[in-house]
Amino acid sequence: MRAIAITEDHHLEPVDLPEPVPAPGEVLVDVVAAGVNRADVAQTAGKYPPPPGASELPGLEISGRRRDTGEAVVALLAGGGYAEVVAVPEGQLLPVPENTDLVEAAGVVEVCATVVSNLVLEGRLRDGETVLIHGGTGGIGTVAIQLARQLGARVLTTVGSEEAIARVRELGADAAWNRRTTDLLEAVRETGGADVILDVVGGSALADNVSMLREHGRLVIIGTLGGASGELPIGMLMGKRARVIGTTLRSRRTEGKREILEATRELVWPLLADGSLQIPIHARFPLERAAEAHDVLREGGHLGKVVLEVAETQPRNR
Known part of the structure; x- marks a missing residue:
């Protein structure tokens, strides 16, 4: 197979x-497309090795067809997605959401599962609360903004340019700031602070994030772009009786991923369908141009997801 x-x-x-040869409980999926994530870029740079036992190939999510049933599915992986065939524990598969293009579906499951896991299951975001989402134009940020609005939250977010402010406002952000030109700490304090902060920055933002939390606030750290x-x-x-929560999705066991995926299907799949x-x-590249896809994430400024086309485009799933 190509990989x-x-x-x-x-x-x-x-x-x-x-x-790959499927282990007990795994099924083979013929890959149509693979999502590209910052974890793949970090792994390529030697900074984020796969969990023990996982494929050494990059790729944390794919869309494709089960070889045993032909069903169109998306899969959450610990690695191996940049290939024509993957072996996946059955509990890490979901059907492709209705009315979703099968290639574009490759960019769905990792971001949706990450957002549900961290905003809903870990952060316990509730109707009427305020959430601050760092990096609103990325794959996770664009989904987090929309889902938080669906949950009834007021949404604050950061972006990397003045032009991006309008983009995230269109997605549902109530307020957005250019992190390069704004005193974010002061801006968020002026809005009254945040009940939940979804943070991809990590170490360099830790003190400011705690400062921006309201009483009983929850800081959920899911990345270390600014240091570990x-x-x-x-x-x-x-004093704030607040909490700092650190999580990862990739290294969880299949049972934990299955629970997150079940919640994701219940909360997000109907929203995608309608x-x-x-x-x-943001962009679609053929598999052989994966390095160019990584360049897009490294350079930043993109809106949403980047996917790799592994097989020929399939008909729209309905």
Whole structure:
């Protein structure tokens, strides 16, 4: 099968590999497309190795067809998605949402599961609360803005340019700031602070994030773009009776992923089917141009997801 592997000097290269052999409880999926995520970029750079036992190939999500039934599915992976065939635990599969293009569906499951896991299951975001979402134009940010609005929250977000402010406002953000030109701490404080903060920055933003929390606030850290360590103002955290929550999705066991996917299907799939929530696709590249897809994420400024076309485009799933 065709696949994309990571070289010893941290580049991507096309390779020809044997198809994976499914373990007990796994099924083979013929891949139509693969989603591209920052975790793939980090893994390629040698900074985010796959969990023990996972494929060394990059790729955390795919769309395709089950080889045993032919059903159109999306799959949440620990690795291996940049290939024509994947072996997936059956509990990590969901049907493609209705009215969703099968190629574009490759960019659905990882971001939706991440947002549900962190805003809903971990952050306990409720109707009437305020959420601050760092990085509103990325794949996670665009979905988080829309889902938070559906949950009845007031949405604040950060972007990387003045032009992006209008884009995230169209997605449902109540307020957005250019992080390069705004004193974010002061701006969020002026709005009254946040009950939940979804953070992809990590260490360098830790103290400011705690400062922006309201009483009983929850800071959910899901990335370390700004560093893996930071100074925690413990006294302030205690005074606010707030919580700092750190989570990852990739390394969870199948049972934990299954629970998240069940919640994702219940909350998000109906919104995707009726168009209430949309996942913008910034670009589509053929599998062999995976390095260019990674460049898009490294450079930033994109809106939504980037996907790799692995097989020929399939008819729209209905």
